[in-house]
Structures are given as C-alpha cells and as structure tokens.
Amino acid sequence: MISHDEVRDWDATDPLAPFRDRFALPEGLIYLDGNSLGALPRQTAARLKRVVEQEWGESLIRSWNDADWVDAPRRVGAKIARMIGAHEDEVVVADSTSVCLFKLLMAAAVTREGAILAEDDNFPTDAHVAGRAAELLDREYRPVPRARIAEALTEDVAAAVLTHVDYRTARRHDMAALNAKGVPIVWDLSHSVGAVPLDLKRDGAILAVGCGYKFLNGGPGAPAFLYVARDWQPRLDSPIAGWWGHKAPFDFSCSFEPAADIGRFLSGTPAMLGLLALESGVDLMLEADAALRWEKAVRLHDLFAARMAELCPTLERVTPDEAQERGSHIAFRHPNALAIVRALIERNVIGDFRTPDIARFGLTPLTLRFEDVWNATQIISEVIASEAWREARFQSGGPVT
C-alpha cells in the first residue's frame, strides 16, 4: 500500500520534476497520452512564432540559407542520433513514418532475394507498407506472430519490419538478438524513441525509422526520422528519388546522383514548420538525462501497476512485468475499454483506447508527477467500480497511434 503522502515525497525529490514547467499543460488535466501526441514544450511556441514571423515573414526565401533551413533535416537528425545510439551522420528527418518505412524497406529488400516479413498484429501502417512493398517487388509477404519472430528470421527473408515496442502491450523486442539473425530489419522505433534506452550501434541495427510526434513532443504530424548505418548508406537507393536527395540539389541537374551521405534518403522540400517544432522538442528532451528518464518511467509504470492491482485486482494488465521487456506506457484489457476511456476523458484523465479491448496510458517522465499517477489510478478505479462508463458520452481520442 503506497500512500498519497509517499508519492508526494517522491515528486519532491524527483530530479526531473522541474521539466514539467517547461511544458504548457492545461491546469487540472492528467495527460496520459504523450505516447500518442506529446505535450507542447513552452519553448516550441516561442520558436514557432519566431520561425513564422521572422524567418518566414521577414527574411522570406533568404531563410533557407540565413536561418539554415537547408541543413535542418540533417541537423535535427544528428540530434536524434544522440538519443538512439547512432552516429550523427546516420539519421535524417523526413516525411512521415509510413513514407520513411516504405523507403527503407524497399531499399533493403532489393539487396537480396526472399520474402518480406512483418508482424501479423502490429500497428497497421507497418503491415500495410510491408504488404504493398511485397506486391511492388513481386515478393512473398509473410506476416508472423510477434512471439515467433525470432525463429522466422531465416535465410529466405529479404527484409523485415519490426516494431521495437508494441503499440498495445508495450512489449519490447530484444533488438540485439534479432539483429544477430542476419536478416536486414527495419526497426520501427515509434514507441521507443524518447521512451526507452536505445543503443542502435551496440545492438547491431542497420535500419530504423521513428515518429516525431509521440515521446519527442514534435507536434501534431511532426516529420519522422530514418536511420541507416554508415556502411549501408552507399549500398541503398531510396525508391523515391527527389531533388533533396541529390548530391547537389541546387545544380538543378535532371540526372540523378544521390547524395553520398544520409541525405540520399530525402525526397521533397522538407516540411519546415514541423521540422523546427520537432527540433525544439528534441532539444528539450536532450536536456534531460536519459538514464534518469528511463528510471522514472519504470517507477511510473510500477506505481501505476501496483495501484491498479490494489484498487482493481481483477483488471488484466497486458504490459510486461519486467522493465527491460517493455516500453513506456501501461495498458489494461477490459471488454468496455472504449467506454471507460471516454468516461475518463470526461473526468480530465486522458488515455486512449485501442481495439479490441485495450485501455492505454502513456508514461512520460518529463510531464508526469507520481501524484498524477496516484490520482489517475484513483479515478480509473472509481469509474470501473461504479460502472460510470455506462454513461460516458464524450467522443474523443482520434488518430492516436
């Protein structure tokens, strides 16, 4: 039994506590959906105002050079590289997660014969991209249950798409063990980056993509990033050759010569507003010690789990017990999960629902207090015990991945 006073003490001594004020969080709201749309860093509002009014409004086209817009995809990529254990020249920011996945999967698959492998119950975009890529390349599309991926990474697989942290259960793959199988894997880090410890070089990853609008707090529809290990860069061609991937875009040559570096995976003109908002979110994240962030994420999960076990002992938690086997959210199974999540939103506790029966709550150590978890679990248990969710009217949630 953990007391309210006890968790308040934890907050009082939490070295990350000062970060909460760096975000513009509405009063009275317990926001447990930062794994779907990260909160607004205060500095991002100021940065975007400057980008819009000065860089765009005043300097206009000159900002491509004068405000260094032109280098932003690589510059922000280099910052993300520091968060995922990559070299700074191995990451670039571009497009959406779906488009980045398509680029790397297509590029990798053409380097060898064989099937395209994916998880059979993954976040849908990964399956959709992989299935269509297989069609385009006239390869077998091979969906496999997550639990049987290790044995399925065989010689006759050309490339695989795997999601490091599952979007429902938060179950985390053993990246090093799976990379060791020798099949080129495109890792989807959408629920990992900014959430769990990552060391792509140590773990032998050669390809990865990730989402900018979840734990990185890049804003709605922020651009994604892609990672290609140095020695793989010259061997891979983006299927979408565009002028930003050219080695000299401003020569305006119609003959395509890809950039020698990670920039070869760029296509069109970068989405500058989203990219600079993402940079601001990444800058803030880099101020916080990664080990402290993960340590607090684990404690937030375990507090949440302990409280729910105490208050709602019959509720089934689907997230793994062991910290090293999971990401940074907690999820429960309930036949009325959708109605429960809606009832919680009415009570200012924002989580989300995932079909068919998952109530999911993101645990973001820079914005959440232990007391928030204490209060949220109180409200969740009351909603479930009173069946208050039967009256839930409020429709919300939306495209939250």
Place this chain on the structure above:
Amino acid sequence: MISHDEVRDWDATDPLAPFRDRFALPEGLIYLDGNSLGALPRQTAARLKRVVEQEWGESLIRSWNDADWVDAPRRVGAKIARMIGAHEDEVVVADSTSVCLFKLLMAAAVTREGAILAEDDNFPTDAHVAGRAAELLDREYRPVPRARIAEALTEDVAAAVLTHVDYRTARRHDMAALNAKGVPIVWDLSHSVGAVPLDLKRDGAILAVGCGYKFLNGGPGAPAFLYVARDWQPRLDSPIAGWWGHKAPFDFSCSFEPAADIGRFLSGTPAMLGLLALESGVDLMLEADAALRWEKAVRLHDLFAARMAELCPTLERVTPDEAQERGSHIAFRHPNALAIVRALIERNVIGDFRTPDIARFGLTPLTLRFEDVWNATQIISEVIASEAWREARFQSGGPVT
C-alpha cells in the same frame, strides 16, 4: 514609355490592391520570389498561434476530433479543388510534391504497358521521380524535349509526368491538347496553381500534383496536394499503403482496404502545422477573384517586359509573349545572371537564379504593386548597366524551385 505616375494610377484603381495589407511584407523590400516561397499571410501567423497554443497545447490529442484535424487533408484538398477546376472530392493534401508525384506516377504506370515519359529539362525532381519509378517497374525511361512532347505521347507510353508551367521559361503546356492524346499524364501544377487559370475537368486531366509553398503561400515546405479524377480513383492504388489511406484507420486492422475516396492516396499521419498554415493561405487566395488575379498577373508581366525592353534593350527575355502561353513569372537570360540576382538582393529586390543563366522574378498579384515592378526594373537595369553585380558578395537564394 510608361511613366511612374501612370503606374501609380494603376495601383490606385487596382481592385486587388487591398490584399497587399493582408500579408506581412517587410518595409522597403520588393519581393519577386513568391513563386518560390510565398509571403506570409497575416492571418496565418494568428492561425498558427491558435493551432499551437490552443489546439495542440490545451486540447492536445482531443484536437484530432474537436478541432477537426482528422478531416484537414480532405477539407483543404476540397478548397484547392475550387482553384483548379476539380470536384471537391478529387483533391487531397499530403506529403511533398515529390512523394505525391511518385504515388500517382507509380499508380498510373502499372495500369498499362509501356515507357515512362518525362521532360528532359524539367525541374529535376520530376525527372528523378520518373526515372526511379521506371527502374522500379522495369520500364523504359523516356526523357523528351519539352517542345516535342506532343508527338511523343504515343500508344507505347504507360504514363507521363509533365510540368504545366516550366520553372525557368514560364512556358505553359496546352493541357487540353496533350490530355487528348490519351496517355495518362501526371500534371505537375507547382508553378500553375494560384497563378494561372486552371480547369482540370474541362481540360481532361486525370492526375495532377501541386506545391503548397509557392503561389498558395502555405509556408516553407508546406505539404503538397494531389488530384485524381473521380472515375480513376477506384482504379489506382497508392504504392505507399499507410494507415491514413485505409478506409477505417481507427479500426487498426492490419488488412489493408483502401478508402473508397481520394483519401486512399494518403499514407502517414498528416503534417498538421504545415497543413493548417496552407489552409490559411488557400483561404486568403480564395477571397480574391481568380479572373482579376490573372488579369493583373498579365499586366505585371507586360509592364515588366516593356520596362526591361526600354531600359535594357539587349537583355534576352525567355518568357513567352502571349499570356495564354505562360505562367506568372518573368525570366531573362544573362551570362552573369547569378551575380546579378545577388546584387539585386543586396538592393532589396528579391528574385532568384536558375542554372545556367536565368534570372527569374515571380509575379504575385496579391502582394505586388505596379509601382514595385516599375522600381524593380529601374534597379535591375542600373545593376546591369553599371555592372554593379561584379561586386555582389551576398550569397543567398537557396532551395527555391
């Protein structure tokens, strides 16, 4: 000989003159690059502040429904449809121009046998995308000079990419005549939309893409749009299947069933900041009568041309004499075009340079006064006559298409 007083009178009676104050233009600058990065509409700065601080910061994930973010790609598409003579359900906003081009070209090319045709001296991204698409589909890549496109649209061409208004010469294709050849053409409207009269239905266009950050004033790296004629929508599959193109994204099904409508060409989560900035620019553009816009654009060009013919009679203009044969910029050939453009930037006249020898000036009727053209041509002629460009130091321009 047109006098300064005369052009001032034109401005005094210009029905579009009030629009200039709707943009945040720096004092003293003559901005002739709105065809590369459109100016900032004042309402966009206010709109983005609201999007960031309220929709993202306060409402957070709920804005996908409550602020109708979820419908934005179709909603803004429908608005653009009104500017290009398309039905409202034929346009959607997505990705970058390069990625949209890739999607439509790949989708069209697989519907029939044959080569992929492109212009041999087009804006490079069009050639790059087409060439790589031909490689992926194992088709012949056939680049053809712009002047010989009509005769090259033969039965053995699977699909073509053509740019409606050339980025250097502003020469405009006869869209109706080329569509009548029966080859599926993906029209690149980047230098047309918001600039010249467009009537895609009348002209028999089935596929098109366009840029959001030029004449539409959508901001740096604004998302692009794509158009697919109604009867072609069910026949085409996007090569990049992603969850936003699914008929029910929030069912989270791993089995891909494309949306029945134009939304099937979406892939990843839309770039919301850029998309809503674009909407604001499109809204402003829709307030101005399209016929008046084009009429003024023609007069701006002809004033510019007449002044340069008078002041620099030896300078070669490359834009067509006939208004219906061109877009909304003016361009000149000079061996020192780059240095001249730089010297002009130092003198607060912003145009741009295009290899090998083109000085290009965008003519945007909502932001430019006739007097601006009068003054700009004066300064250009002085720079050329005095060879002041020999001292030009300022490096600028950047990725301006």
